[in-house]
Structures are given as structure tokens and as C-alpha cells.
Amino acid sequence: MKRINRKTIKMMVGVVASLLVSGALSSSVQAFDYPVPGDFALGAQQWADSCTRCHNLRGPAELRDDQWITTMFHMRLRAGLTGEETRNILTFIQASNNSLPGGSPTKASLIDANGTNAQSGKAIYDQTCIACHGANGKGAIPGVPDLTDRNGRLSQPDDVLLINVVRGLQSSGSPMAMPPKGGNPELSEADIRAVIEYLHSSFGP
Amino acid sequence: MKTWRCHNGLLPILTMLGLAMPISVLADVPLETLKTQVEQLQMQLKAIQAKLEEQEQQSATKDDVYQLEKEVVQASEWLSPNTIVHLAGYGDVGYSKSYGDDDNGDFRVGTFAPIFHFQYRDLVMLEAELEIDVEDNGETNTELEYMTIDVFMNDYAAFVAGKFLSPIGQFRQNLHPSWINKMASAPPGFGHDGAAPVSDVGFQLRGGLPAFGGIRSSYAIFASNGPTLESEDGELEGIDAEGFNEDADGDKVFGGRVAILPVPSLEIGLSGATGKAAVNSDDGESIDIKLEGERDYDVYGADFSYQLMSSNVDWLQGLGLRGEYVKTKVGSTDKGEAASAGASWETWYTQAAYRIPSTKIEAVVRYTDFDSAVDSGDQKQWGWGLNYLFSSNVIAKLNYELNEGKEKDSATDSNRFLFQLAYGF
Numbered sequence: 001m002k003r004i005n006r007k008t009i010k011m012m013v014g015v016v017a018s019l020l021v022s023g024a025l026s027s028s029v030q031a032f033d034y035p036v037p038g039d040f041a042l043g044a045q046q047w048a049d050s051c052t053r054c055h056n057l058r059g060p061a062e063l064r065d066d067q068w069i070t071t072m073f074h075m076r077l078r079a080g081l082t083g084e085e086t087r088n089i090l091t092f093i094q095a096s097n098n099s100l101p102g103g104s105p106t107k108a109s110l111i112d113a114n115g116t117n118a119q120s121g122k123a124i125y126d127q128t129c130i131a132c133h134g135a136n137g138k139g140a141i142p143g144v145p146d147l148t149d150r151n152g153r154l155s156q157p158d159d160v161l162l163i164n165v166v167r168g169l170q171s172s173g174s175p176m177a178m179p180p181k182g183g184n185p186e187l188s189e190a191d192i193r194a195v196i197e198y199l200h201s202s203f204g205p
Numbered sequence: 206m207k208t209w210r211c212h213n214g215l216l217p218i219l220t221m222l223g224l225a226m227p228i229s230v231l232a233d234v235p236l237e238t239l240k241t242q243v244e245q246l247q248m249q250l251k252a253i254q255a256k257l258e259e260q261e262q263q264s265a266t267k268d269d270v271y272q273l274e275k276e277v278v279q280a281s282e283w284l285s286p287n288t289i290v291h292l293a294g295y296g297d298v299g300y301s302k303s304y305g306d307d308d309n310g311d312f313r314v315g316t317f318a319p320i321f322h323f324q325y326r327d328l329v330m331l332e333a334e335l336e337i338d339v340e341d342n343g344e345t346n347t348e349l350e351y352m353t354i355d356v357f358m359n360d361y362a363a364f365v366a367g368k369f370l371s372p373i374g375q376f377r378q379n380l381h382p383s384w385i386n387k388m389a390s391a392p393p394g395f396g397h398d399g400a401a402p403v404s405d406v407g408f409q410l411r412g413g414l415p416a417f418g419g420i421r422s423s424y425a426i427f428a429s430n431g432p433t434l435e436s437e438d439g440e441l442e443g444i445d446a447e448g449f450n451e452d453a454d455g456d457k458v459f460g461g462r463v464a465i466l467p468v469p470s471l472e473i474g475l476s477g478a479t480g481k482a483a484v485n486s487d488d489g490e491s492i493d494i495k496l497e498g499e500r501d502y503d504v505y506g507a508d509f510s511y512q513l514m515s516s517n518v519d520w521l522q523g524l525g526l527r528g529e530y531v532k533t534k535v536g537s538t539d540k541g542e543a544a545s546a547g548a549s550w551e552t553w554y555t556q557a558a559y560r561i562p563s564t565k566i567e568a569v570v571r572y573t574d575f576d577s578a579v580d581s582g583d584q585k586q587w588g589w590g591l592n593y594l595f596s597s598n599v600i601a602k603l604n605y606e607l608n609e610g611k612e613k614d615s616a617t618d619s620n621r622f623l624f625q626l627a628y629g630f
Contacts, residue, residue: 034327049469052512052525054375055385055629056597070291070322073330073357078379080423080464082413083327083360142523142560172563 035069036087040184043092044131046085048141053079057141060096060179068093096183121198124191128184137203145171147203154204158196165192287326294319294334297383297627299602305619314339315383315625318350330355351404351448365409368448371402372409372425372462373476374506374529384629387558387569387592389604393584393617394531394552394575401531401552402446402478402504405429405458421466427478431458431502433485433494434535434543441484441535441548442579453494456481458502470513476506482535484543498540500547506531523562528555535578548578560594567592584617585609598629 051057063071068090076086125133134140137147145153153161166189170177181187187195265273296317302310316338323331333352340346353367370378376395380386394400407429414422432446433453460478467473482502485494508529513521530553537547554573561568569590577583587607592600602625610617 036327053470053472053510054379056594058597062598066289067291070289070324070330071293073324073327073355074293074320074322074332076357076413077355077363077365077411080411080413080425082415083357085413139522143563145563 035090038084038087038089038091040088040091040095041127042085043088043090044128044183046081047089047092048131050079050081050085050089051075052141059177060093060183061177063097065094065097068097092183096179121194121196122202124184124187124195125198125202128182128187129195132178137199143171147199150205154199158193161196161199162189162192165195289322289324291322291324292319293322293630295382295384295627295629297625299389299623299625301389301624302622303616303619304621305614308619315627318382328357330357353409360412361414362410362412365411366407368404368406369409369427370404371446372411372427373402373460373478373504374462374531375474375508375510375527376529377401377403382629383625383627384598384600386627387556387567387602388571388588388590389602389623389625390588390606392529392552392554392556392571392573392575392588393586394550394573394577395529395554397447398443398445399552400533400550400575400577401506401529402432402444402533404448405431405446406448406450407457421469423464424461426461427459429458429460431456431480432482434482434500435486436484436543437488439544440546440579441544444482444533444535444550445486446533453485454481454483454499456499458482460504462506470511472508472510474506474508476504476508478502478504484541487543492541492543496541497543498538500538501534501536504531504533520562523560525558526556529553549576550578551576565594567594580611581615582617583611600627601625602627 048057060068072086072090072093075081076083081089130140132139132141132144133147134144139146147154153164156164165178166181168178168180181192294317297315298313299315300310300312302308316336318334318336320332320334331352331354334350336348336350338346349368351368351370353365353369356364356366358364372378374395376392381391381395383389390396391399397403405427407427409425409427409429411425412423414424430449430452431454432444433449434441435443435445458478458480460476460480462474462476464472464474480502481499483494483497483499485491485497506529508527510527511525513524513526530551532549532551534549535547537545539545552573552575554571556569556571558567558569560566569588569592571586571588571590573584573586573588575582575584575586586609588604589607590602590604592602594600602623604621604623604625606621606623608618608620612618
């Protein structure tokens with residue numbers, strides 16, 4: 001046992017030393033601006049994948065943006081995330097934490113209706129919506145409404161869907177509200193209309 | 206003064222008007238009409254005065270602009286400080302009633318566990334958790350659950366030093382907070398004095414590794430002071446693996462955990478630790494650890510977690526499965542006055558949790574089998590639970606435990622009802 005222990009110890013010391021050296025070297029050349037923005041779309045997916053392994057998903061609006069920084073660095077250690085994954089998730093959560101000013105905006109005041117550079121509905125869905133709603137529209141996390149339900153969300157008029165997407169929506173039974181614009185503040189009205197069209201064609205009755 | 210200024214402005218106008226009017230016109234205008242005109246002019250003057258005062262109130266002076274600029278600078282300081290302080294944590298209260306050992310049923314304050322985060326940019330974080338609870342006699346007990354300084358060295362490695370939660374398995378380091386644990390109690394063998402170590406003091410290196418072919422992985426390796434042992438009536442009775450500032454036996458414990466995620470919803474972990482430990486308490490009294498022989502100390506663990514995130518079978522979505530196995534072995538010694546024989550502690554549990562679609566209700570079932578070094582500690586348990594999620598971090602739990610111990614009507618053998626309200630913040 002002693003021999004095994006010594007071998008194990010030597011091996012571990014070697015691993016620790018090499019990681020420490022590589023870590024020290026990397027940190028010395030690292031650009032030190034924090035938090036470095038991550039990838040929003042990857043962050044949405046990694047957020048849905050990582051957090052539910054241990055606990056219920058906590059909505060972006062539960063904490064302030066600065067509180068999410070410490071929370072995500074804490075979770076980096078707990079969940080075994082890489083630094084890049086941590087930044088991606090943080091970017092997604094902070095972007096999703098933005099709410100529209102004012103109480104109840106009218107449809108006319110929501111967003112610019114003349115978005116001529118609308119992205120494809122599928123591309124937006126794959127980047128912004130898929131993490132929670134899933135590739136098949138049935139929902140990737142518990143409590144998310146089933147978009148394929150004949151009498152479900154998509155049975156509402158498009159104007160209602162548009163307002164719900166822009167303002168965000170708390171579904172009954174869902175652990176968290178859908179953030180405004182699905183968490184992606186860059187989306188224009190034309191983008192959202194394209195997504196709604198994609199939802200109808202892919203998941204609608 | 207303002208009124209005087211305004212009158213001054215009006216006088217030339219009135220004079221001009223007067224000069225512009227022919228005398229004959231004035232002679233023809235009745236006195237009453239002139240009076241009315243003057244009154245109207247006075248009213249207009251008052252209105253202009255009021256407007257001017259309103260404008261003065263609304264317009265900003267240079268001082269006002271300076272104050273505003275100062276506030277903007279201060280606000281941006283709040284938005285981007287080098288140090289961020291954050292208070293997180295959890296707490297729980299509830300009720301428990303044990304059947305079979307004359308328990309009257311008690312309302313209980315479970316644990317209040319504030320967690321402090323102090324972060325310097327993205328380089329260093331100090332995190333500490335206190336565990337505060339109330340004893341049966343009303344005394345408040347406070348313990349340091351963990352306190353580490355974490356240095357984020359690069360994207361794949363963080364150096365963690367201090368008192369840390371044991372990386373053996375998942376329950377202690379990730380699942381024990383009451384707002385995360387789906388049941389109101391820890392699985393037997395995973396609490397304090399169980400088979401799974403709780404915490405340790407030492408150095409640790411941990412992080413996530415780059416995904417390879419879509420497969421993610423993480424690791425944690427550590428060197429620590431290790432546990433001490435307790436003996437009673439000539440037998441090893443318990444392991445104190447709760448983090449000591451002293452390495453009494455002089456031999457460090459080395460260990461770690463690796464986890465792979467073949468798919469994002471499945472995590473499989475293997476963990477272990479090896480080192481030496483010695484008895485420091487015999488029959489409840491401290492003994493000279495230097496006179497006691499060192500014993501081999503080895504821990505092995507395996508765990509898995511699977512969350513069914515998306516499925517074509519609607520009702521299966523929301524199902525979460527997890528399980529964990531830990532075995533701790535302590536060797537024998539021919540030195541000292543305490544127990545000479547070795548001992549082992551072994552425990553495992555598996556748990557299924559199911560969130561009923563489109564509701565806030567969650568059903569949980571857990572089975573645990575804890576084989577302690579002493580017969581009185583052995584316990585097999587079926588736990589059934591029904592949870593209501595007020596929100597993702599506020600949970601009410603109703604649990605019923607079917608317990609089977611080796612000593613009839615003991616605490617480990619008595620069935621138990623538990624209610625818990627847990628809040629994570």
C-alpha cells in the first residue's frame with residue numbers, strides 16, 4: 001500500500017505541478033478585462049444543459065447582472081465548467097435580464113416595425129429559443145409549454161404571440177419566465193415575426 | 206426682484222403703445238375700457254411671471270450639471286467595481302415526527318446557511334458558508350461549512366485553498382443545500398459522521414476540460430489533512446471527516462474526482478482518496494494520537510445524474526434520475542490502546558424525481574442502504590416525497606421515510622414524517 005501511495009502521490013504532485021505551471025503561464029498572458037463577453041447562443045444551451053443537472057433553473061431576473069457574475073464564478077467550480085462556458089452562460093443570463101422600460105407597452109411602441117434585415121426564423125430559433133423550447137418544440141426543460149399542442153400557445157393570434165415574445169411571459173407551472181425577446185435584445189420585430197412564422201410551419205397544427 | 210424685472214420690461218411696451226396711439230383716440234376711449242385693458246395686461250403679466258418662475262425651476266444651473274455628472278460617475282463605479290460582494294445561501298424550517306421512539310413531533314428550525322462571495326475581477330474569489338442551526342436545548346450552533354480562496358488560473362484550472370466540501374461524490378459538494386436536495390433529509394451515510402467525507406482542509410485544483418467530440422468532462426484533485434477516527438468499546442465507531450486545521454497523524458490524504466458527460470444530460474463521476482488516519486477519541490475522551498498507530502484510509506465513490514430534458518414521450522419529460530455509492534475503509538493497527546481492528550462504512554442511494562408537466566408539483570422517491578461499521582448505525586430507507594415549487598428556489602416538501610435498522614424502535618429503525626420549507630437565495 002505504501003508503494004502505491006508513493007506512486008500515487010508522485011503522480012498527483014506531477015499533475016498538480018504541471019497544471020500550476022501551465023496555469024501560471026496562461027494567466028500571465030491572459031487579457032484581463034472582466035467579464036469578457038461570451039457567446040450568447042452557446043450560453044443559452046450550456047445554461048439549460050448545466051444548471052438542471054443539480055437544481056431547478058433560476059430565471060435571469062432573479063438576480064442583478066453583477067450578482068450573476070459572482071454566482072457564475074461560484075458555479076464554475078461547483079459544476080465543473082470551463083472559463084469559456086462560464087462566460088457564455090453569463091452573457092446569456094445578463095442579456096436575458098434586460099426588461100423593457102415602462103409597464104405595459106402597446107404593440108405600436110414595442111419595437112421598430114421596419115426591420116428589413118430579418119434573419120431566418122429557423123436560424124433565430126436555433127440560436128435563441130432552442131435551449132428551452134427544444135428542437136422539437138415540446139420543451140427542453142420542465143414547465144416549458146409544448147408548442148406542438150393543438151390548443152396551446154400557437155393557437156393564439158400572431159399579434160398576441162408577438163407581444164408575448166417581446167415582453168416576455170410567465171407560463172403557469174414553469175419554474176421561470178421567458179425573458180423579453182427570448183433573452184436576445186438584438187432581435188427586431190421582423191426577426192420575431194420570422195420566428196413566429198417558423199413556429200407555425202414547424203410545430204403548428 | 207423678479208416682479209420688478211418684469212415690470213421694467215413691460216413699461217417700455219406700455220410707453221410705446223401710448224406713444225403710438227393718437228391723443229384723439231385716447232380721448233375717445235372710455236375710461237372703463239382702459240381699465241379693462243390694464244387689468245388684462247396685468248393678468249398677462251402674472252401669467253408670464255409664473256411661466257418664467259416655472260422655467261427657472263426646471264432649467265439646470267452649472268451646479269446642477271456638475272452634481273449630475275458626479276452622480277453619473279459614481280453610478281458607473283457601482284456598475285464596474287474591481288471587487289464584487291454578494292450574499293447567497295439558503296435556509297429551511299419544518300416539522301418532523303418519528304414513529305416508534307416516543308417522539309412527540311417537533312417544529313424545527315433546520316439550517317440557516319449564509320454564503321459570502323467576495324470576488325476580485327475574474328481572478329480571485331473568496332467564498333465561505335456558515336452553517337447555523339438550533340440544538341434541541343435551544344442553543345445556537347455555528348460552524349464554518351467551508352471557506353476557500355479560489356484563484357482562477359486559466360479557463361481550465363482553478364486553485365482552491367482552505368476548507369472545502371469534499372469532492373468525493375456529488376451529494377456533499379453539490380446537492381446538500383436544502384433548496385437543491387429534493388428530499389427533506391440527507392440520504393443515510395451522506396450526512397455528518399457517515400460513509401462519505403463532508404469536508405477537508407487543504408489545497409485543490411479543479412475545473413472543466415475542453416469538450417472532446419462533444420463529450421465534456423471535469424476534474425478535481427486535492428491534498429488535505431484528512432480525517433480522524435473515533436473508537437468505542439474497542440471498536441472503530443466513526444470517522445470525523447469534517448475538515449481539521451491540524452494533520453494529527455502527519456500523513457496527508459490525496460484524492461480527487463473525474464466526471465464525464467457523454468451527453469449533456471448525463472454525468473458519470475468516479476472519485477477516491479487515499480492516505481492515513483488515526484484514532485483521536487476513545488470512549489468519548491480525547492487520546493494522544495501520537496501513541497495510536499496510523500491506519501490506511503481509503504475512500505471510493507461513483508455517482509451518476511441523468512435529467513431527461515427532451516423526449517418524444519411527453520410524460521417522461523421532467524424525469525430526473527441520480528445515484529451515488531461511497532465506501533470508506535480504515536485499516537488495522539497493532540499500536541495504541543484504542544480499537545486495533547479495521548472497519549468499513551458503505552452507503553449508496555438512488556433517487557428519481559418527476560415534475561408533473563405544467564404544474565408546480567414534483568414527486569420524489571429515494572432508496573438508501575447504509576452499512577455502518579457499527580450495527581446500530583445500519584439503515585435501509587425508502588423515502589417518498591411530494592414537493593410544491595413556489596418558485597425555482599422556494600420549495601415545500603412533504604416526506605415519509607420507511608426506515609429499517611438493526612435495533613428495533615431505535616432512531617434508525619423508526620419511520621418518520623417530515624415537512625420542510627426551504628428557501629435558496
